[in-house]
Amino acid sequence: MRKLAVVNMKGGVAKTTTAIHIAAGLADRGKRVLLIDADPQGNVAHTLQLRPVHTFEQLMTGDASLEQATLRGVRPGLDVVASTPAGFALERRLANEMQRETILARRMRDARGYDVVVVDSSPAMNLMTYNAMLFSEELVIPVAMDLMAVIGARQTLSGVQQVRELWPDRRLDLCAVLPVFVHSGNHATRATLDALEADPALGPHVMQPGIRQCIDLNYATASHQTIWEYAPRSRGAEDYARLIDFIENSTTGERNAEAAERAVQAATPAGSPQKQAEV
Ligand SMILES: Nc1ncnc2c1ncn2[C@@H]1O[C@H](COP(=O)(O)OP(=O)(O)OP(=O)(O)O)[C@@H](O)[C@H]1O
Ligand SMILES: [Mg+2]
Secondary structure, three states: OEEEEEOOOOOOOOHHHHHHHHHHHHHHOOOOEEEEEOOOOOHHHHHOOOOOOOOHHHHHHOOOOHHHHEEEEEEOOEEEEOOOHHHHHHHHHOOOOOOHHHHHHHHHHHOOOOOEEEEEOOOOOOHHHHHHHHHOOEEEEEEEOOHHHHHHHHHHHHHHHHHHHHOOOOOOEEEEEEEEOEOOOOHHHHHHHHHHHHOOOOHHHEOOOOOEOOHHHHHHHHOOOOHHHHOOOOHHHHHHHHHHHHHHHOOHHHHHHHHHHHHHHHHOOOOOOOOOOOO
16 A cells, blocks of 8 residues: 655645645546545545545544545545544644554554555644654655745755654655646746755655646636546646656655565564564
8 A cells, every 4th residue: 555645834835736636646547545634724625525524633533433534435446534624623632642643654554445545734744744744655745836935845854854763664755846836937937946956855856847837726626626527638637647647657665665675674583573563
């Protein structure tokens, strides 16, 4: 099962749009996909016009099982765990929980039958974003085309680095740095792409040419559809299809599995039972 989180501390950089399109795009290509909204703004439920009975918040507090919190068949092959603004209280409610950064990872031990889980996150490095990162193995960081967004991406990456240092056994790879709101003739786009490419940590992962500015993506959100449903011939439809190609062909997941295999072998003396993976 591949586990991808879409993260960026900066707000309004198309995280939710990207998470929905990765999930819906992979489901449309025959994968069994679960999309989890870890952001109490509840934008996934709003965009896909869902009315959750049980929510991400209840999954996290243990008041609902994964089974109960899952809305099935939102699209063929696509299930969703939705958030609502009630989740804004989660940070406080979970303040005294043991190992509260790994609650989602532990709840997801029961997940069966999915090829891919995609997690949308808040524009903040908060407890829910840590939970999203500690469950996931691959990250997609959308970056809007202004220089402040590059700063946001760097800050996000230092949060990722912190997670790697605190939980060194966890696999957390950068799958893609995704330029969004790309406007090719525009100076801000050029300057931002140059800054991204020059950055030693972000540069090697930039997926070119990214997602172009496309008003149909706004209209698709407003009409509760994916871009492939709303405007299948638009630039947004073409660009997000290219992102799905990239994710399907990316080897991050396989590299993760190989690295984990090597780590287990290194930690296991010949003849002794394998160490239980700690979550
Ligand atoms: N390539 C694009 N061209 C034009 N509009 C876009 C594009 N991508 C996303 N949008 C629009 O930009 C707005 C913000 O996108 P979105 O909600 O996905 O951002 P976000 O990063 O999830 O925000 P937040 O940080 O608040 O969670 C939405 O109205 C969406 O439809
Ligand atoms: Mg969002």
